[in-house]
Amino acid sequence: MRNIKARDIIFIALIILAVVVLALPTLLGSLGPLPPTNIRSIAINYLNATYNQLNPGLWTSSPEAVAAIVWDYRGLDTLFETAVFYSAIIAALVLYRDILGEKDVLKGRGLSIVVQRATAISMVGILVVGAATILHGQLTPGGGFQGGAIAAVAPVIAIVVFSRFLIDRSRLSYKHLLLVRNIALACIALIPLIPIISLAIGYSQVFIFQNQVKAVSNFTFPQIIIDVPMGGTIWFFNLFEGLAVVSAFSLAVIVIFYSEEMSRKAIEGEDIGF
Amino acid sequence: MGSELHIAMYITVIISLYINIAVCIYGIISKPNLVKKLISLTILQDSINVFLILIGYRLWRPGIILQPPILLDWSPTSEALKQFLERAVDPLPQALVLTAIVIGLAVNIFLATTILHVYRHFKTVDMDEIGMLKRVVIVEETA
Amino acid sequence: MLTLADLVFIMLGISALVSIPATILAIISRDLIKAVIFSALQSTFYALMFYLLMAPDIVLVYIAVSIGFMSMILILLIKKVGRYEKY
Numbered sequence: 001m002r003n004i005k006a007r008d009i010i011f012i013a014l015i016i017l018a019v020v021v022l023a024l025p026t027l028l029g030s031l032g033p034l035p036p037t038n039i040r041s042i043a044i045n046y047l048n049a050t051y052n053q054l055n056p057g058l059w060t061s062s063p064e065a066v067a068a069i070v071w072d073y074r075g076l077d078t079l080f081e082t083a084v085f086y087s088a089i090i091a092a093l094v095l096y097r098d099i100l101g102e103k104d105v106l107k108g109r110g111l112s113i114v115v116q117r118a119t120a121i122s123m124v125g126i127l128v129v130g131a132a133t134i135l136h137g138q139l140t141p142g143g144g145f146q147g148g149a150i151a152a153v154a155p156v157i158a159i160v161v162f163s164r165f166l167i168d169r170s171r172l173s174y175k176h177l178l179l180v181r182n183i184a185l186a187c188i189a190l191i192p193l194i195p196i197i198s199l200a201i202g203y204s205q206v207f208i209f210q211n212q213v214k215a216v217s218n219f220t221f222p223q224i225i226i227d228v229p230m231g232g233t234i235w236f237f238n239l240f241e242g243l244a245v246v247s248a249f250s251l252a253v254i255v256i257f258y259s260e261e262m263s264r265k266a267i268e269g270e271d272i273g274f
Numbered sequence: 275m276g277s278e279l280h281i282a283m284y285i286t287v288i289i290s291l292y293i294n295i296a297v298c299i300y301g302i303i304s305k306p307n308l309v310k311k312l313i314s315l316t317i318l319q320d321s322i323n324v325f326l327i328l329i330g331y332r333l334w335r336p337g338i339i340l341q342p343p344i345l346l347d348w349s350p351t352s353e354a355l356k357q358f359l360e361r362a363v364d365p366l367p368q369a370l371v372l373t374a375i376v377i378g379l380a381v382n383i384f385l386a387t388t389i390l391h392v393y394r395h396f397k398t399v400d401m402d403e404i405g406m407l408k409r410v411v412i413v414e415e416t417a
Numbered sequence: 418m419l420t421l422a423d424l425v426f427i428m429l430g431i432s433a434l435v436s437i438p439a440t441i442l443a444i445i446s447r448d449l450i451k452a453v454i455f456s457a458l459q460s461t462f463y464a465l466m467f468y469l470l471m472a473p474d475i476v477l478v479y480i481a482v483s484i485g486f487m488s489m490i491l492i493l494l495i496k497k498v499g500r501y502e503k504y
Contacts, residue, residue, distance in 0.1 A: 015300055019293055034281055036332040043365060051350065064345070065343040065345075066344075066365050077373060081376055084377055085380045087380075089380070091384055091387075095388075095391055141344065141474045143474065145372065149486070229348060256493055290433040290434055297441055312491070316483070320463055339422075363472075368474060375482060376478075390497060393498050399499065
């Protein structure tokens with residue numbers, strides 16, 4: 001064992017002190033009775049209202065409570081979270097603006113042909129599972145972000161298995177992915193404004209972000225797709241958020257995968273000061 | 275017998291999360307390598323998210339079976355709705371933790387790209403050496 | 418006899434206790450690849466805890482993001498930056 005210095009003992013003592021200071025109020029009852037025995041009233045209100053046909057002024061036509069809270073009852077939070085994710089990806093891309101879109105100088109060959117054929121078959125399966133999770137977000141656990149993260153595995157494996165040289169010459173380029181992402185985000189921003197168009201048709205009063213019929217306004221998105229509850233705006237939000245997330249992950253991976261020769265061109269001149 | 279076991283296990287989970295959080299804070303403060311700091315930050319964010327869901331695990335009485343907050347019956351009668359209210363777990367912390375995981379991922383991607391940029395500029399990712407290099411640059415500029 | 422609730426709580430306790438050595442090893446080890454692997458192991462135990470606490474939406478997001486995507490980005494970073502940590 002390495003010789004233990006004095007500062008290691010001080011660090012261990014400080015960690016134990018921190019844990020004791022946090023644990024003592026918990027044991028004396030600061031979080032309430034453990035494990036908790038009753039549920040908060042706001043949760044009972046949300047669970048009661050989300051698929052209750054007796055109270056159509058508050059219902060969201062989606063039997064899943066978590067998707068209804070994320071996209072309907074607290075939709076503004078999710079809108080700003082999507083904006084934060086967008087800004088982070090743009091900030092990561094801006095650092096490489098000189099070399100983005102150029103072909104790489106390294107000519108790889110990828111992995112062996114057995115791996116390439118097996119990956120080509122399983123990529124179809126991954127995309128189908130991801131699409132099923134996105135489109136059933138209002139009925140089963142899933143939704144836009146979950147399905148998008150599952151479906152984003154496919155472009156990432158494609159860059160590793162088929163080499164980057166092949167991907168550069170295909171249609172999975174930086175410009176197309178950025179276009180898909182911008183269109184998906186513009187649609188997410190426009191769906192809450194659709195009720196305003198119906199003011200021209202003859203409805204008297206509508207709200208922005210409105211999903212179903214409210215007590216003072218009669219406008220509603222469709223409630224049923226063939227025979228399955230649809231959720232109104234929730235289905236459209238899940239679809240566009242899934243597309244946006246797939247293209248975001250692919251863009252982040254494409255930027256980090258550039259070879260070192262190309263990436264050093266992006267920081268040329270920084271030591272002189274421009 | 276059952277009730278003491280449940281209370282003991284619940285308190286064990288809470289105290290082990292506290293230990294994880296304290297060790298991660300030690301890791302962020304005292305290790306000089308930037309990649310090690312990033313790993314400690316991701317573990318810290320995940321531990322706090324687990325803590326939030328743990329506090330939302332309410333409505334526990336001995337003898338009932340809980341279910342996640344998803345209604346499985348597409349045209350429920352009011353009896354089925356009452357059963358659902360008695361058994362479902364709190365859905366609100368799950369929605370907030372979903373947002374928190376996405377924002378944490380965005381921050382981590384941006385930090386990884388920044389670490390690459392710092393490496394290409396200074397040729398090292400050790401904070402002690404970067405501090406010494408910057409001291410040399412500042413002394414040269416003000417001389 | 419062991420009821421279902423007993424089993425759920427015992428599994429919660431065990432996976433929380435086993436995640437402590439994984440975290441400590443992830444922070445102490447000097448080889449950064451080993452630190453990433455221990456961090457992915459600890460994320461697996463946390464995913465099991467999310468499942469037992471009846472949160473299926475979060476299990477899907479967490480496995481895809483923390484075990485898959487973050488480990489890949491960290492391994493790419495380590496390849497470009499350097500594998501061993503100096504004191």
